[in-house]
Amino acid sequence: MVNLKGRSFLKLIDYTPEEIIYLLDLAEKYKQDKKNKVPHDDFRGRNIALIFEKTSTRTRCSFEVAAHDLGISTTYLDPVSSQLGKKESIEDTARVLGRMYDGIEYRGFGQAIVEELAQKSGVPTWNGLTDEFHPTQILADMLTIREKFGKLKGINLVYMGDARYNMGNSLMVGCSKLGLNFTACAPENYFPDKKLIEQCRKYAEDSGSKLQFITDPEIACKNADVIYTDVWVSMGEPDEVWQKRIEELAPYQVNAEIMKHAAPGAIFMHCLPAFHDRLTAVGKEKCEKFNRDAMEVTDEVFESPASVVFDEAENRMHTIKAVIAATIL
Ligand code: CP
Ligand code: NVA
Numbered sequence: 001m002v003n004l005k006g007r008s009f010l011k012l013i014d015y016t017p018e019e020i021i022y023l024l025d026l027a028e029k030y031k032q033d034k035k036n037k038v039p040h041d042d043f044r045g046r047n048i049a050l051i052f053e054k055t056s057t058r059t060r061c062s063f064e065v066a067a068h069d070l071g072i073s074t075t076y077l078d079p080v081s082s083q084l085g086k087k088e089s090i091e092d093t094a095r096v097l098g099r100m101y102d103g104i105e106y107r108g109f110g111q112a113i114v115e116e117l118a119q120k121s122g123v124p125t126w127n128g129l130t131d132e133f134h135p136t137q138i139l140a141d142m143l144t145i146r147e148k149f150g151k152l153k154g155i156n157l158v159y160m161g162d163a164r165y166n167m168g169n170s171l172m173v174g175c176s177k178l179g180l181n182f183t184a185c186a187p188e189n190y191f192p193d194k195k196l197i198e199q200c201r202k203y204a205e206d207s208g209s210k211l212q213f214i215t216d217p218e219i220a221c222k223n224a225d226v227i228y229t230d231v232w233v234s235m236g237e238p239d240e241v242w243q244k245r246i247e248e249l250a251p252y253q254v255n256a257e258i259m260k261h262a263a264p265g266a267i268f269m270h271c272l273p274a275f276h277d278r279l280t281a282v283g284k285e286k287c288e289k290f291n292r293d294a295m296e297v298t299d300e301v302f303e304s305p306a307s308v309v310f311d312e313a314e315n316r317m318h319t320i321k322a323v324i325a326a327t328i329l
Contacts, residue, residue, distance in 0.1 A: 027143055040069060050077065091120050102329065103126065124328055131236065147311070158224040181210040231295070272313055
């Protein structure tokens with residue numbers, strides 16, 4: 001019997017496959033309840049703090065809507081208006097918030113920060129994205145894959161592009177724990193950290209998953225059920241990296257040609273936001289500067305029937321709700 005009460009959700013490494021599946025099942029139940037307008041505000045009177053040192057649409061809205069549906073009140077601390085990191089240390093902030101709140105969400109920079117928050121606050125703490133990991137995103141992705149294919153084990157997921165950052169790392173952990181075959185397709189300097197790969201190889205042995213690291217997109221995408229990508233430049237990285245990133249990762253753009261190599265019925269996934277056109281300020285500026293129409297995915301693929309990106313986005317809310325409900329005391 002899985003019991004996650006009082007636990008933090010900092011990275012998937014800390015959770016067993018059984019515990020991850022429990023969270024997916026709980027999310028599925030909450031999703032049904034929400035669709036059927038069955039109230040589930042069983043946690044009335046609780047309060048949680050949402051700390052965002054980086055910007056967000058999906059994660060913030062998911063935490064706020066999920067908490068509200070569960071009867072929980074939220075306090076949003078934005079990237080500039082709290083004392084955190086400027087006039088007050090993580091340790092002191094954690095000890096203050098731990099006295100007032102029943103749980104804390106943190107989005108920001110190093111994984112060490114969210115780990116310290118959890119340790120020093122003494123209340124369940126949830127990782128809303130760090131440079132190294134984005135575990136709530138992976139729950140939404142796994143729920144979406146299970147909905148589309150009816151299973152997780154044996155699904156071939158290919159991650160194209162910057163596989164050494166939060167999304168590549170977390171997908172590799174999630175796939176190796178849950179038995180999906182994971183392929184990182186990128187230049188070698190964009191493969192995940194060697195130590196993390198070794199750790200995931202152990203999970204893969206237990207789950208029956210296969211891990212591959214391939215530089216050739218055509219070979220990597222052959223028979224893929226899921227082709228996944230993320231931005232080439234992540235939040236917090238300096239503007240100067242764009243040029244080199246584009247030069248090195250352009251061959252890994254997900255476009256119609258790449259999708260042709262995938263298995264029949266393959267889906268396209270992206271955690272979002274995506275640079276698939278010139279219709280945003282940054283997208284326009286970078287596309288004009290580097291003479292491109294899109295970055296990591298073409299508009300054609302993004303808008304195609306294979307694209308499930310908005311199902312993924314919706315599932316952020318249901319899975320985050322499951323994490324809060326399962327862990328809060
Ligand atoms: N996918 C994701 O985390 O989106 P936000 O940055 O909008 O929260
Ligand atoms: N790798 C991206 C993920 C955004 C959800 C970033 O960190 O900006």
